[in-house]
Amino acid sequence: MPEKPKIALFQCRWCLYAPADQEWVDTQLPENIHLTKTPCTGRINPLYVLNAVQGGADGVMISGCLPEQCHFKTGNMAARRQLEEFNDFLDYIGYDKQRVRFVWLDLQDRGIIQKQLAAFEQELDDLGPASNLVTRVKVAEGGQNA
Amino acid sequence: MPDLNAIRTEAKRLLAEGVVDVVVAFKAGETPLHPQPAFFRSADEVDQLVYDGLCQNNLATFLTRVPKQSKVGMVVRGCENRSVNALVVEKQKNRADLFLIGVPCEGILDWQKIVGEVGETVKSVKENGQNLMIETKAGYQLLERHDFLHESCKRCIHPNPMSADILIGEALQEGDPNLARTAVETFEDQTIEDRYAWFQKEAERCIRCYACRQACPMCYCEECFVDHIEPRWSESGATPAGMQGWHIVRAFHQTGRCTSCGACERACPMDIKMTYLTEKLNHDMREKYNFEPGLDAQTQPPFAAVTLDDKNRFSV
Amino acid sequence: MNLILEKQALQDLLQSWRQNYDVYLPQKLERFSHFMPLTETSVLVTDEPHNTRIPPKSLFLPMTEALVKFTRYGGYEDARHEIQPRIVFGIRPCDAQAVQLLDTSFIQDEYTDPLWLERREKTITIGLGCHEPCLNGFCTTVGYGPFNKADLDAILTDMGDVYLVETFSQAGDACFQGLPVAAEETYQEALAVQHSAHDQMPVAFETENLKEKLEQNFKNNYWDEVSQSCLGCGVCTFLCPTCFCFDIVDETQRRERVRNWDSCMFRTYSLEASGHNPRPSRVERTRQRISHKFVYWLDQVNQIGCTGCGRCVRYCPVGLDIRSMLRQAHSLPFEVSHAI
Numbered sequence: 001m002p003e004k005p006k007i008a009l010f011q012c013r014w015c016l017y018a019p020a021d022q023e024w025v026d027t028q029l030p031e032n033i034h035l036t037k038t039p040c041t042g043r044i045n046p047l048y049v050l051n052a053v054q055g056g057a058d059g060v061m062i063s064g065c066l067p068e069q070c071h072f073k074t075g076n077m078a079a080r081r082q083l084e085e086f087n088d089f090l091d092y093i094g095y096d097k098q099r100v101r102f103v104w105l106d107l108q109d110r111g112i113i114q115k116q117l118a119a120f121e122q123e124l125d126d127l128g129p130a131s132n133l134v135t136r137v138k139v140a141e142g143g144q145n146a
Numbered sequence: 147m148p149d150l151n152a153i154r155t156e157a158k159r160l161l162a163e164g165v166v167d168v169v170v171a172f173k174a175g176e177t178p179l180h181p182q183p184a185f186f187r188s189a190d191e192v193d194q195l196v197y198d199g200l201c202q203n204n205l206a207t208f209l210t211r212v213p214k215q216s217k218v219g220m221v222v223r224g225c226e227n228r229s230v231n232a233l234v235v236e237k238q239k240n241r242a243d244l245f246l247i248g249v250p251c252e253g254i255l256d257w258q259k260i261v262g263e264v265g266e267t268v269k270s271v272k273e274n275g276q277n278l279m280i281e282t283k284a285g286y287q288l289l290e291r292h293d294f295l296h297e298s299c300k301r302c303i304h305p306n307p308m309s310a311d312i313l314i315g316e317a318l319q320e321g322d323p324n325l326a327r328t329a330v331e332t333f334e335d336q337t338i339e340d341r342y343a344w345f346q347k348e349a350e351r352c353i354r355c356y357a358c359r360q361a362c363p364m365c366y367c368e369e370c371f372v373d374h375i376e377p378r379w380s381e382s383g384a385t386p387a388g389m390q391g392w393h394i395v396r397a398f399h400q401t402g403r404c405t406s407c408g409a410c411e412r413a414c415p416m417d418i419k420m421t422y423l424t425e426k427l428n429h430d431m432r433e434k435y436n437f438e439p440g441l442d443a444q445t446q447p448p449f450a451a452v453t454l455d456d457k458n459r460f461s462v
Numbered sequence: 463m464n465l466i467l468e469k470q471a472l473q474d475l476l477q478s479w480r481q482n483y484d485v486y487l488p489q490k491l492e493r494f495s496h497f498m499p500l501t502e503t504s505v506l507v508t509d510e511p512h513n514t515r516i517p518p519k520s521l522f523l524p525m526t527e528a529l530v531k532f533t534r535y536g537g538y539e540d541a542r543h544e545i546q547p548r549i550v551f552g553i554r555p556c557d558a559q560a561v562q563l564l565d566t567s568f569i570q571d572e573y574t575d576p577l578w579l580e581r582r583e584k585t586i587t588i589g590l591g592c593h594e595p596c597l598n599g600f601c602t603t604v605g606y607g608p609f610n611k612a613d614l615d616a617i618l619t620d621m622g623d624v625y626l627v628e629t630f631s632q633a634g635d636a637c638f639q640g641l642p643v644a645a646e647e648t649y650q651e652a653l654a655v656q657h658s659a660h661d662q663m664p665v666a667f668e669t670e671n672l673k674e675k676l677e678q679n680f681k682n683n684y685w686d687e688v689s690q691s692c693l694g695c696g697v698c699t700f701l702c703p704t705c706f707c708f709d710i711v712d713e714t715q716r717r718e719r720v721r722n723w724d725s726c727m728f729r730t731y732s733l734e735a736s737g738h739n740p741r742p743s744r745v746e747r748t749r750q751r752i753s754h755k756f757v758y759w760l761d762q763v764n765q766i767g768c769t770g771c772g773r774c775v776r777y778c779p780v781g782l783d784i785r786s787m788l789r790q791a792h793s794l795p796f797e798v799s800h801a802i
Contacts, residue, residue: 046395046398047371047379047380047395050380050391050394050395051379054387054390054391055715067454067456067457068454068457074452074453074454077452077453077454077456077457078449078452080456080459081448081449081452081456082401082449085398085401085427085430085434085449086398088426088430089394089397089398089401089423089426089427089430090394091338092333092334092341092423092426093341093342093345093394093423094338094339094341094342094343094345094346095342096338132338132339132342133342133390135385135386135387135390136381136387136715136716175781175783176775176781176783176785176786177597177598177781177783180778180781180783181781182691182780182781182782182783183691183780184691185690185691202779203779203780207693208691258493262493265511266511266512266596266597267597351491351492353516353525353696353700353723354525354696354700354722354723355695355696355697355699355700355701355725356695356696356728357693357695357696357697357779359695360693360694360695360779361693361695361779373728373729373730378713378714381713381715381716382709382711382713382720382722383525383526383711383713383720383722384525384526384722384723385526385713385716385720387716388526412779413693413695413697413779415515415697415700415701415777415779416492416494416515417492417493417494
């Protein structure tokens with residue numbers, strides 16, 4: 001069986017309002033998904049995303065709240081500006097834009113995250129494993145800096 | 147070329163009248179190719195002040211390094227003026243404590259290009275309008291000035307200082323914004339593999355000397371993310387992950403703050419091209435938020451000016 | 463032995479060495495030359511009147527080198543990889559001298575760095591003298607010269623169509639086996655080239671009493687003056703052939719312990735765990751860099767720790783020049799200390 005794409009999931013701890021959804025994410029995530037919970041999407045430093053990318057994530061999913069529903073008023077707006085730009089920037093230097101996915105959840109939503117993850121996984125499957133910018137695993141040996 | 151005597155006269159006046167404590171400008175270096183940033187604290191030192199196309203540093207870098215209370219006079223070109231503005235926006239210096247002597251800039255010369263063309267033995271470099279007269283051991287050589295500019299200077303949009311307290315020399319024609327745009331768009335038109343190959347080729351020549359960071363006026367953090375030990379944000383050595391990570395994050399921290407002066411690229415001892423990264427970010431800021439860093443000393447950069455008005459840009 | 467090597471025959475000779483050795487030689491990379499492994503298509507750069515940008519110390523002390531790889535359950539294994547015998551061709555005399563200076567720090571009776579030692583033992587260095595002295599260098603001022611022979615197995619002198627090869631060791635002899643022996647006249651001509659190159663190098667600064675002057679003026683304002691335009695980057699130290707500071711870091715995510723180049727011009731270099739920094743500003747750091755080369759080296763091994771390659775002069779982003787700094791230092795006041 002081919003390996004499933006590795007997904008780094010950054011989740012705002014307020015965005016899954018339904019306890020069942022949150023519990024699913026906390027306890028039943030498939031093994032190929034690595035969860036990082038943050039207090040707000042605004043807390044997601046682009047460095048976190050870069051670390052995931054360099055460490056070999058085939059895709060990065062960021063889930064947060066809709067505008068005006070942020071627990072901290074504008075954290076998600078700040079995140080949106082930064083991470084959207086970071087995504088464009090990574091695309092510019094070679095990490096496909098489609099490998100980063102934003103999911104903005106309404107507090108009324110139920111059972112969305114599972115579907116989104118499944119769909120994302122499907123798309124990543126089609127894209128194949130990421131190779132650009134995946135550098136952490138490689139050791140510098142020889143080369144011009146040796 | 148602005149009149150050197152006029153700059154000196156103004157600098158002398160500032161120091162003699164006590165308007166400022168220090169004038170930051172350039173003085174002649176050991177060789178004609180390397181003028182050196184200099185700090186003039188009394189009027190009689192000012193005779194050593196020089197200014198020419200080979201002054202390659204962004205003097206605004208030193209603004210965050212002089213004592214916070216001191217009043218500073220500075221010779222600024224277009225890019226340096228923008229950097230000063232951006233620093234004022236970020237409250238690193240009071241505009242009232244600054245006196246800017248503005249000089250319109252015709253572009254900074256790349257000494258390596260000159261040396262590559264005429265050889266090592268450069269004795270003097272004279273700028274005369276669009277020409278360069280270079281004296282070497284072998285004799286004189288006349289060169290076209292534009293060919294020896296830094297790439298970032300060829301794309302310069304605002305060569306004139308916009309908020310200088312005094313402008314010395316005639317204001318020049320504004321640059322063509324399309325040049326900067328085309329540079330980014332041409333790069334974007336390549337395939338994703340080619341873009342990555344280019345980025346990899348450039349970034350992995352890095353020796354992690356951080357000259358780009360130190361030369362940048364906007365890199366004034368007390369502790370840089372690469373210097374953090376716990377948590378360690380990026381690999382510390384000259385490994386692919388470390389080198390790429392450094393270039394990505396260094397550039398990204400300049401989003402909406404980079405004034406396209408190109409000082410990073412000029413400082414790099416390994417000739418790594420870096421402005422194509424920051425140009426992309428500047429390009430996006432222009433397109434998305436209609437913002438250009440440093441044009442005035444009030445407007446906050448997009449990442450700092452977050453409002454709920456943005457919500458229409460959310461698409462799920 | 464003195465031999466004659468036709469310039470046309472050089473490429474074939476280099477290729478023939480590849481059978482038994484890894485050959486490193488300066489090749490074009492972007493706008494500069496860099497020591498890179500020889501391949502079939504490599505083009506040797508010899509016409510640059512200055513050094514490669516990265517000093518060849520990087521061949522002995524790589525910028526980043528894994529020492530140990532951690533395994534599970536608290537174990538670890540050696541991460542070093544095997545080093546093939548190699549020839550470094552086209553190394554300039556100042557850089558070769560620098561490598562020899564570094565031996566004093568890496569190879570000692572009590573502590574020897576095995577990685578450095580292994581690379582040193584397996585390397586044959588073949589120098590290329592500077593018949594056209596570089597403008598930024600000042601090798602004669604610090605006591606060496608454009609045809610300094612220290613640490614070289616052989617040195618080449620450019621004489622138009624041919625090179626005169628002087629070999630100083632068995633390994634050097636073996637590399638140039640079968641070449642015609644140079645006539646005495648040719649050798650004398652080569653010596654004349656060498657002397658004229660030596661004489662063309664100006665004296666950049668006085669070294670007499672320089673150590674005492676720097677020592678005694680430890681707290682002089684001079685240091686504030688010379689360091690005020692310093693950016694605090696690592697160009698001068700990373701490109702210096704005699705700077706050898708390194709930092710050992712555990713890269714936890716890669717599960718490796720690595721050794722990286724470090725620079726005394728960085729804030730974090732002397733930062734202590736308590737948060738105290740004994741060298742808090744660029745003034746102290748500049749003083750450390752200059753004093754290390756011109757005072758502490760002399761204290762420790764009685765040699766100036768600078769070979770005058772001129773890289774720090776040439777590539778400093780703000781045009782700081784160690785020559786004018788030391789000229790200025792020479793005019794500092796000092797008292798002659800009378801040894802008892």
